[in-house]
Amino acid sequence: MQSSSSYPEAVEQLIAGFRRLPGVGARTAERLALAVLRWTPEELHDFGLLLATLPERVGECRVCGNLAEDDLCPVCRDPARDQSIICVVENADQVPVIERSGGHRGLYHVLGGRIVPLDGIGPEDLRIGELRARLDSGEVRELVLATGSDIEGEATATYLARELRRPGLAITRIATGIPVGADLAFADSATLATALNSRRPVG
């Protein structure tokens, strides 16, 4: 068994670059590198330039911390969004997921993480001061806490609910329960217990 020493150095570097991506093993990285080698010089130039200039082009939205190319992210720049509801998420990755769901028409606030005391991450490390400042502006009527449904996510939500409580502001938490379309037989016990505890009257 030999290593793939038959590749030129530039191709080895290309493979190594792809291997740094999540879920990409040695063989996939090789396949991606060989595919990229078939791109036209223009495609390679454009994509390469895009990567090289990403740090200058993409930063954080000044208001909500979401990914932004300018001062403001596309959501904060959109006047059609409901300015009275802010959905609080841990990371910018979660914004597009919620956007796709179509379940939120308000604004976002990206914390930049979650409170994990064991890792030395406290409230002061998250963008909570910025969130408080937005609430101070008085326009916001509801804060939807969409941090994770695991222990740290719950702890972060509990902390925020306690610290940000104020008259005229509803603080809500996204529901935990059985995924839509899922068979009960495949639900884990923790989810099922939560779903049973959070049962609602029907009919």
Added chain:
Amino acid sequence: MQSSSSYPEAVEQLIAGFRRLPGVGARTAERLALAVLRWTPEELHDFGLLLATLPERVGECRVCGNLAEDDLCPVCRDPARDQSIICVVENADQVPVIERSGGHRGLYHVLGGRIVPLDGIGPEDLRIGELRARLDSGEVRELVLATGSDIEGEATATYLARELRRPGLAITRIATGIPVGADLAFADSATLATALNSRRPVG
């Protein structure tokens, strides 16, 4: 269902770039783009520059047509390789696969495709003239035809065996048969028929 309009333009372009890769769908492209956004500016710059300069850095080996950063590919540059055996493959992708198998210590010749009359690809479109020139040098004792085991690959091998035949040159074809470690129950009929026809005496 909304599109992910919450991404800045540069991130959308990044996602579109990754989507052009084989086996990468919309969600995977998004995941890869978000992962890349966490790279350091140095990593992004280096990888971006590598992509942009690929066309200048990676070309074809002057002798065998394999991927090469200089005039010669790593295999042709290696004096330890057996100069008397040339393995003929369709594309440069196949060289590392054979290298990893450890079954070939000679040189390569990359045809740059296969003969497919229906697509208008004839022998003159492949690097056959270059192969003939290498045989004319007189050092080569064996030509191992490792084109694909499908109809076009077989036809290409048959063509080469007929056209390149000369005294003192053995022309061989890699074996077709049951994959090592495979259960007969999962072998397709064509492979099984070939394996039976190509049976060899044992003991």
